[in-house]
Amino acid sequence: MDNDIGAKTAFELFEAAPCGYLFTLPDGTISRVNQTFLAWTGFSSADLVGRKRFQEMLSIPAAIFYETHFAPLLRMQGFVKEITVDFLRADGTTLPALVNSVVQSTAEGVPELVRTTVFDIRERRRYERELLYERSKAEHLAAVVENASDAIITTDPDLHISSWNSGAETLFQYTRAEAIGRKLPELIVPDSDREKLERSVAKLRAGEAVHFETVLINKERQPAEVSVSVTPHIEPPGELVGFSAILRDIRARKRTEEALIRSEQLASAGKMAAALAHQINNPLAGAMNALYLATSGGGVSAEPRRYLDLADGELKRISHVTRQVLGFYRESMLPEKMELGGVLDSVLEFAQIRAQAKHIQFRQRYAKDLHLFAVAGELRQLFSSLLLNSVEAIADEGAIVVRARHVGSGTNKRVRVTIADSGEGIANPVRAKVFDPLFTTKGNVNAGLGLWVSKQIVQRHGGTIKVRSRASAPRRGTTVWVELPVTG
Amino acid sequence: MTSLTRNNIRVSGRGTRAILFSHGYGCDQNMWRFVAPDFEDDYKVVLFDHVGAGNSDVKAFDRKKYASLNGYAQDVLDICHELDLKDVIFVGHSVSSMIGVLAAIREPELFSHLILIGPSARYINDGDYHGGFERKDIDGLLEMLDSNYLGWASTMAPVIMGNADRPQLASELENSFCRTDPQIAKFFARVTFLSDNRADLPKVKARTLILQCSRDAIAPLSVGEYVRKNIPDSEMVVMSATGHCPNLSAPEETIAAIKAFLRTTSAATA
Numbered sequence: 047m048d049n050d051i052g053a054k055t056a057f058e059l060f061e062a063a064p065c066g067y068l069f070t071l072p073d074g075t076i077s078r079v080n081q082t083f084l085a086w087t088g089f090s091s092a093d094l095v096g097r098k099r100f101q102e103m104l105s106i107p108a109a110i111f112y113e114t115h116f117a118p119l120l121r122m123q124g125f126v127k128e129i130t131v132d133f134l135r136a137d138g139t140t141l142p143a144l145v146n147s148v149v150q151s152t153a154e155g156v157p158e159l160v161r162t163t164v165f166d167i168r169e170r171r172r173y174e175r176e177l178l179y180e181r182s183k184a185e186h187l188a189a190v191v192e193n194a195s196d197a198i199i200t201t202d203p204d205l206h207i208s209s210w211n212s213g214a215e216t217l218f219q220y221t222r223a224e225a226i227g228r229k230l231p232e233l234i235v236p237d238s239d240r241e242k243l244e245r246s247v248a249k250l251r252a253g254e255a256v257h258f259e260t261v262l263i264n265k266e267r268q269p270a271e272v273s274v275s276v277t278p279h280i281e282p283p284g285e286l287v288g289f290s291a292i293l294r295d296i297r298a299r300k301r302t303e304e305a306l307i308r309s310e311q312l313a314s315a316g317k318m319a320a321a322l323a324h325q326i327n328n329p330l331a332g333a334m335n336a337l338y339l340a341t342s343g344g345g346v347s348a349e350p351r352r353y354l355d356l357a358d359g360e361l362k363r364i365s366h367v368t369r370q371v372l373g374f375y376r377e378s379m380l381p382e383k384m385e386l387g388g389v390l391d392s393v394l395e396f397a398q399i400r401a402q403a404k405h406i407q408f409r410q411r412y413a414k415d416l417h418l419f420a421v422a423g424e425l426r427q428l429f430s431s432l433l434l435n436s437v438e439a440i441a442d443e444g445a446i447v448v449r450a451r452h453v454g455s456g457t458n459k460r461v462r463v464t465i466a467d468s469g470e471g472i473a474n475p476v477r478a479k480v481f482d483p484l485f486t487t488k489g490n491v492n493a494g495l496g497l498w499v500s501k502q503i504v505q506r507h508g509g510t511i512k513v514r515s516r517a518s519a520p521r522r523g524t525t526v527w528v529e530l531p532v533t534g
Numbered sequence: 535m536t537s538l539t540r541n542n543i544r545v546s547g548r549g550t551r552a553i554l555f556s557h558g559y560g561c562d563q564n565m566w567r568f569v570a571p572d573f574e575d576d577y578k579v580v581l582f583d584h585v586g587a588g589n590s591d592v593k594a595f596d597r598k599k600y601a602s603l604n605g606y607a608q609d610v611l612d613i614c615h616e617l618d619l620k621d622v623i624f625v626g627h628s629v630s631s632m633i634g635v636l637a638a639i640r641e642p643e644l645f646s647h648l649i650l651i652g653p654s655a656r657y658i659n660d661g662d663y664h665g666g667f668e669r670k671d672i673d674g675l676l677e678m679l680d681s682n683y684l685g686w687a688s689t690m691a692p693v694i695m696g697n698a699d700r701p702q703l704a705s706e707l708e709n710s711f712c713r714t715d716p717q718i719a720k721f722f723a724r725v726t727f728l729s730d731n732r733a734d735l736p737k738v739k740a741r742t743l744i745l746q747c748s749r750d751a752i753a754p755l756s757v758g759e760y761v762r763k764n765i766p767d768s769e770m771v772v773m774s775a776t777g778h779c780p781n782l783s784a785p786e787e788t789i790a791a792i793k794a795f796l797r798t799t800s801a802a803t804a
Contacts, residue, residue, distance in 0.1 A: 072783065073776050101751060101777075106667065107674030109751050110727075111682070113778040114560030114628075121782040122564055130681040171681070178680050 066164030072157040074099035088136035105132040105140050124149045142171040197293040203286045205230045219265035234262045250278045271297045323368035334361050386416035393429045405443045412450035418461050418532045428503045432465050432526050439469025459532045466525040471517035537612040541582040542589040547574035552619040554580045558628025559726040562588025568785035586718035603729050607636035614644050625649040629726040642739040651745045652753040652778050653761045656730045666754050672727045676720055683716030735764035742768035743795040752778040
């Protein structure tokens with residue numbers, strides 16, 4: 047009687063256990079399986095025993111995992127624990143399960159049987175999926191913070207640094223290892239700003255976020271202009287647990303702002319000059335007419351006539367200058383057919399004044415009839431800017447050669463203009479940057495925009511611009527190539 | 535960096551001719567524990583871990599370099615050069631078959647024989663080509679890796695990774711064999727199962743043996759057959775062993791097949 051109960055209990059222990067239970071041969075062939083597993087998977091014992099291998103009960107991804115991880119592990123350490131797999135049920139759906147397996151070996155150590163328990167983890171899998179989803183979201187966010195170009199820093203309530211992203215490494219030049227654990231103010235706040243800092247911290251402790259622009263210092267004790275936003279982190283009940291700060295390098299923005307202001311100023315100065323020229327033009331015309339009348343009538347003796355001629359010459363120069371100024375600002379912004387030689391002549395004439403003061407000779411070598419379709423005002427601006435750069439590059443005495451000719455043919459016919467100076471040349475590290483906006487070697491923002499604007503003009507005309515330069519003898523100097531399509 | 539530590543190289547054996555065993559996806563040089571000792575009498579036996587696996591230097595893991603099997607092939611070449619190996623017999627399991635193929639194409643004079651266990655030139659079906667898997671199966675595998683590495687604690691990583699000199703530490707941990715950083719495991723899974731090396735096969739010059747298991751879910755017979763047809767100087771042995779790891783489940787049969795191949799093909803040169 048007792049034995050009956052014992053036998054029955056043992057049977058139930060196996061068949062009705064609250065887990066699936068399988069015996070398999072070392073190659074995976076199922077040799078025995080309990081009722082629980084059959085009920086969960088919807089197969090009969092006859093479907094499985096001697097007919098199916100364990101790995102054939104798995105979904106394809108789980109089967110790959112079995113072959114690459116599960117089976118090798120089982121063979122090498124004799125057991126596997128807590129492996130997640132998906133079983134394929136008779137109806138084609140999957141059963142997410144957690145599996146433990148133990149190898150039973152012969153006295154010689156040859157595996158003869160594998161015993162496997164299977165736990166239904168449908169509920170847990172859902173929860174795991176959520177966890178994994180949240181984790182991948184958190185990892186994504188962490189990557190965003192880590193790779194942000196802004197410096198993102200967190201500290202404890204006493205301002206000891208607890209995290210330091212790569213943006214912070216770049217901005218302040220301290221590595222993460224150097225920064226973490228240090229007090230933030232000691233690292234990047236200049237001594238002179240300690241008082242300001244105290245005020246900000248007081249505000250933060252009161253739970254208020256602060257935003258400001260300031261100058262901090264990096265590891266090399268160089269100033270770093272930054273915008274700063276600091277947020278206090280407060281956990282209930284009102285306990286301050288730390289701060290997070292986002293710092294952005296605003297040096298570039300500041301430079302751009304300054305440059306824009308400068309160019310605005312220059313533009314308005316130009317407009318004013320044009321207005322002035324216009325105002326001068328009318329009385330000037332009157333004065334020149336009066337002079338003409340005075341000298342053409344005869345009856346003026348030689349002495350005063352010489353002075354009048356001189357006055358006429360000077361007035362003509364004034365007139366020429368005002369026409370030039372007006373030319374720059376009043377010319378049509380629409381492309382038109384033009385002759386480049388004339389444009390270059392007028393630009394050279396304009397630059398002549400500066401060139402003469404430095405004993406620079408201009409040599410014009412251009413072909414006749416350089417017709418092309420372009421915006422005259424823009425070309426004037428382009429070539430005068432390039433020419434003035436060349437004049438600037440020559441300290442004293444030198445030559446600037448301006449060449450222009452047609453190249454190519456058909457639709458690819460272009461005008462090539464080269465401006466070569468015997469100036470100081472551009473050193474190698476600088477050369478790559480000459481077309482950047484705001485790049486200048488002259489400490490002057492206007493010059494900084496010059497080549498950048500030139501490039502914009504050339505590109506608008508569908509052309510190309512190149513700079514070649516040598517900063518050392520024998521062929522020292524800079525040559526700028528501009529090619530513009532004839533058809534515009 | 536020397537590949538000796540980067541790839542956790544172990545050299546043993548009393549022979550001069552080198553036999554280099556290269557493990558596949560999912561494990562490390564432990565995969566050869568039942569096979570490699572049998573070659574120690576006659577060969578110089580070289581075992582190593584691919585970067586990211588076993589006791590390799592995980593700091594050397596570079597996502598750009600190892601984004602294709604070429605990065606792993608480069609390491610195989612580095613190992614051969616550093617150990618000054620010549621006339622190498624390369625034994626690659628699973629994905630390492632293609633790593634060996636790539637290495638042997640790049641420096642053909644270095645390798646006399648390739649022995650490819652369960653090779654596949656491409657796992658994903660493609661038109662008429664039957665690789666055995668669809669893209670979604672590989673995505674499912676990546677998800678499966680995620681669930682199985684859920685319990686991987688980052689605090690455990692240094693214990694497993696950083697103690698090349700105290701391997702007993704690692705074996706005290708459950709499922710510690712072949713454990714690796716889950717991110718690297720997923721990365722390597724992608725590289726392994728999404729690679730396509732079909733165009734490389736005809737370029738192999740070395741004498742090649744394909745060891746094909748019966749009923750291999752990862753590399754079925756037709757896939758092994760494809761590799762044999764496309765590597766010029768190759769032959770295939772279909773073993774009675776089942777599964778994807780005969781080096782573990784049927785070491786005697788694996789050893790016998792390798793030795794028989796080396797005996798017949800080296801006779802002329804020996």
